[in-house]
Amino acid sequence: MAEYSSDNLRIKLAEALNTVIYGNESVTVTRYGKPVAMLVRIDTDQRADSTDEHE
Template sequence: MAYEIPVTQARAELADLINRVVYGGERVVVTRHGKPLVALVSAADLERLDALDEAEEERMISSVSHTHDATSAPREQQRFGIAAEHRRPDRS
């Protein structure tokens, strides 16, 4: 669990909070009106978070890039005419 501190107190104790994060391995959540505002985490924690974000982004891109051709149902083709037809771009 992270150590929570109000933003007004965090301003006065910033150097101490940085030491707690870097040397104590703590995570500090700065709050305003009792609600989380920001978090102080170590650079190593930030690198892990960035790596997770990148892996998730790659997974999303990979899943979106695997598409298949779909054909319109005859009813939609009749209703919307040529706009409902799927046409591949001319790659000549």
Template structure:
């Protein structure tokens, strides 16, 4: 679980937060008005995230390369819609 901290407090405690991430193995989420803005993670965590992203993109590429042309669907009959404007006096 990540440690959350408001941006104003994170600004004042940046050196301590970096130490918590690097040496304590923590992940820190910096928030503004309670909403997450950024996350501080170790360089090793970032490397793992990037490697995972690279491996998850590969099957998509191979799946897209396997796509072939599909014949068009047969034409469906067209139905018209008729409307008549009667004006306000017809009510």
């Protein structure tokens, strides 16, 4: 699992997203060394359901 500090994530957001999308890997976001958030890939079926709700 990849890990980015919140400061570093601002600079490398595209890299982090590519890790999630193409590397099928979760990304943990840390602040002051503690995990505070996680980027995870959403299954295609879930994305389709989510899109339908916003229309």
